[in-house]
Amino acid sequence: MVKVITYGTFDLFHQGHVNLLERARKLGDYLIVGVTTEHFDEARGKINVVDSCLERVENVRKTGLADEIIIEDHAGQKIEDIQKYQIDIFTVGSDWIGTFDYLNALCKVVYLERTPNISSTMLRSSHFQRVKMGIIGTGRIAARFMAEEKYVSGMNIICAFNPETESGKRFQDSYGVQVESEHYSEFLNKVDAVYIASPNETHYEYAREAVAAGKHVLCENPIALNRQDAEGLFKQAGEREVVLLEGIKTAYCPGFQQLINTARSGQIGEIRDIEACFTRLADPYSRECTDALYGGAFMEYAAYTLLPIFKLYGTHYKDVHIRSIQRADGLDLYTKIDLLYEQGLATAKCGVGVKTEGQLVISGTKGYLLAESPWWLTRKYKLCYEDPNKVETFEPKFQGDGLRYEMSEFVAQINKVDKNKYLLTQDEIAAISEVTELFIEERMRWKHKDGIEEPKRARQKKE
Numbered sequence: 001m002v003k004v005i006t007y008g009t010f011d012l013f014h015q016g017h018v019n020l021l022e023r024a025r026k027l028g029d030y031l032i033v034g035v036t037t038e039h040f041d042e043a044r045g046k047i048n049v050v051d052s053c054l055e056r057v058e059n060v061r062k063t064g065l066a067d068e069i070i071i072e073d074h075a076g077q078k079i080e081d082i083q084k085y086q087i088d089i090f091t092v093g094s095d096w097i098g099t100f101d102y103l104n105a106l107c108k109v110v111y112l113e114r115t116p117n118i119s120s121t122m123l124r125s126s127h128f129q130r131v132k133m134g135i136i137g138t139g140r141i142a143a144r145f146m147a148e149e150k151y152v153s154g155m156n157i158i159c160a161f162n163p164e165t166e167s168g169k170r171f172q173d174s175y176g177v178q179v180e181s182e183h184y185s186e187f188l189n190k191v192d193a194v195y196i197a198s199p200n201e202t203h204y205e206y207a208r209e210a211v212a213a214g215k216h217v218l219c220e221n222p223i224a225l226n227r228q229d230a231e232g233l234f235k236q237a238g239e240r241e242v243v244l245l246e247g248i249k250t251a252y253c254p255g256f257q258q259l260i261n262t263a264r265s266g267q268i269g270e271i272r273d274i275e276a277c278f279t280r281l282a283d284p285y286s287r288e289c290t291d292a293l294y295g296g297a298f299m300e301y302a303a304y305t306l307l308p309i310f311k312l313y314g315t316h317y318k319d320v321h322i323r324s325i326q327r328a329d330g331l332d333l334y335t336k337i338d339l340l341y342e343q344g345l346a347t348a349k350c351g352v353g354v355k356t357e358g359q360l361v362i363s364g365t366k367g368y369l370l371a372e373s374p375w376w377l378t379r380k381y382k383l384c385y386e387d388p389n390k391v392e393t394f395e396p397k398f399q400g401d402g403l404r405y406e407m408s409e410f411v412a413q414i415n416k417v418d419k420n421k422y423l424l425t426q427d428e429i430a431a432i433s434e435v436t437e438l439f440i441e442e443r444m445r446w447k448h449k450d451g452i453e454e455p456k457r458a459r460q461k462k463e
């Protein structure tokens with residue numbers, strides 16, 4: 001009996017897939033089809049697959065061409081499968097010519113001619129709206145966003161807005177996108193969606209106007225400086241039927257979701273303490289260190305550190321205490337947020353002027369999870385127990401600097417693929433905004449900041 005094996009994602013199952021399977025079947029007597037898992041596709045940089053693994057398996061099964069269907073979930077598995085299933089022929093389409101020649105050492109490799117003019121990529125782009133995107137703000141984060149664009153299908157950055165002409169001009173020269181500096185409404189007219197990466201205090205107003213104009217909004221954190229504004233924005237977005245996402249990139253990273261799910265799985269028992277820490281000694285001339293009202297440790301990093309706490313304990317804390325080490329001008333160099341819950345304790349620590357091990361520790365009644373810095377990208381974490389020999393290490397997939405995951409989620413939601421709305425909920429965003437409001441109130445009370453003007457919503461734009 002001649003055994004044949006082939007692999008694929010088989011997303012949005014199409015005629016090219018059917019043709020390939022028919023021809024693969026004819027190469028032998030028994031056909032095994034390997035279908036990729038979501039995680040494996042993500043690891044290979046395919047982050048916009050529409051159908052779930054089970055749906056894709058089901059579509060292959062319905063053709064009746066596969067004698068057996070297996071799941072492909074890691075690099076190197078093809079070699080294992082060829083040996084395990086005693087395969088005679090490995091086959092894939094001609095788009096892969098040369099790539100799998102190394103398997104000739106184990107079996108015969110056949111590249112079948114690919115069906116012209118059809119692919120899952122084509123179907124995804126014709127099914128989905130290609131989002132015309134504008135960036136507000138042209139600083140460091142905007143530059144990172146530009147660099148990640150090529151990894152996200154369905155997004156096209158066409159222009160930017162910045163009232164500061166110098167920075168705008170530099171951006172235009174570097175990236176070749178037109179930068180508007182005068183009229184926000186004209187800029188909005190050109191786009192379907194905006195990414196807000198302007199100074200913190202301007203986020204809310206830019207977001208509000210963009211939503212009012214019917215534009216989808218991906219807004220860097222903080223999206224708002226209090227709960228009421230955050231909730232108001234979401235209400236308005238609901239009425240205008242536009243997508244509104246806050247850019248806390250950790251929430252969208254696959255490794256972070258895996259870490260949260262491991263913590264929820266009961267393997268560490270009942271969770272009793274969460275300690276999340278994010279410190280980065282910033283350049284003294286950077287915005288984080290010079291803007292006493294909207295820079296500082298809390299504004300920069302609190303959203304990241306509160307995220308695992310709200311994900312695991314929920315947003316109904318019983319008590320919260322916020323303490324900071326401040327500079328003479330009131331900028332918080334280091335801030336500690338202690339939260340008390342029915343089931344346990346939590347601490348979020350952030351710093352721009354104090355350095356510490358930036359780790360996330362989730363402690364339970366049976367063991368603990370430890371994710372070392374940079375846990376907010378979650379490339380690695382450990383599951384530990386009383387017995388130091390019993391340690392399990394997880395190394396989830398992670399690509400680029402993480403922004404591509406939130407970008408691709410944004411495009412998916414615009415195209416009404418709403419499967420992942422749990423990644424960062426409106427309730428979690430409102431709770432983060434509520435703690436931000438408490439921090440601002442607290443700061444007002446601190447005696448060191450006498451004479452310092454408190455945050456007002458202001459947008460530095462000419463119109």
Ligand code: CTP
Pocket residue numbers: 007008009010011016017019020091092093094095096112113114115116117118119120121122
């Ligand atoms: N295939 C084919 N003809 C096509 C498209 C795919 O023969 N027009 C083959 C591929 O070469 C592969 C298998 O079908 O052997 C599964 O391919 P997959 O990557 O899932 O499909 P694509 O349409 O190529 O997907 P994408 O556009 O996401 O790369």
